[in-house]
Amino acid sequence: MTAGPSDLAQSMRVDKWLWQARFFKTRSLASKIVAEGKVRVNAQPISKPSRSLALGDVLTFPQGHAVRVIKVLDFGVRRGPAPEAQALYEDLSPPVAAPPLPADRTPGQERMGGRPTKRDRRSIDRLEGRGPHN
Numbered sequence: 001m002t003a004g005p006s007d008l009a010q011s012m013r014v015d016k017w018l019w020q021a022r023f024f025k026t027r028s029l030a031s032k033i034v035a036e037g038k039v040r041v042n043a044q045p046i047s048k049p050s051r052s053l054a055l056g057d058v059l060t061f062p063q064g065h066a067v068r069v070i071k072v073l074d075f076g077v078r079r080g081p082a083p084e085a086q087a088l089y090e091d092l093s094p095p096v097a098a099p100p101l102p103a104d105r106t107p108g109q110e111r112m113g114g115r116p117t118k119r120d121r122r123s124i125d126r127l128e129g130r131g132p133h134n
Contacts, residue, residue: 015049
């Protein structure tokens with residue numbers, strides 16, 4: 001009887017797993033986040049990237065502006081494509097609500113900042129009393 005990839009690995013380093021599951025672009029970035037004490041395993045803060053994970057462990061860590069809560073379902077044998085990485089975990093994170101729009105903006109006005117359009121420029125010129133229409 002042959003052993004599958006999951007049978008061979010009973011544990012894996014937390015930094016390597018975070019990298020294989022595609023939460024961080026590089027393994028050194030995953031190690032840095034763990035070393036800074038920003039990762040929790042089963043609600044316990046850890047600071048060693050070499051900490052072993054077991055199946056069923058729950059990880060809590062920041063990613064971007066959100067806090068991720070992830071349950072380890074499997075250990076990968078490589079850092080494969082995204083669908084393969086998504087099979088390694090169950091996402092327990094609460095849904096992130098979209099930030100509310102300011103009172104003076106309507107849903108069709110998401111464009112903010114950047115260079116003004118020709119229409120915007122004409123409106124600005126009219127307000128400032130410049131242009132051929134005054």
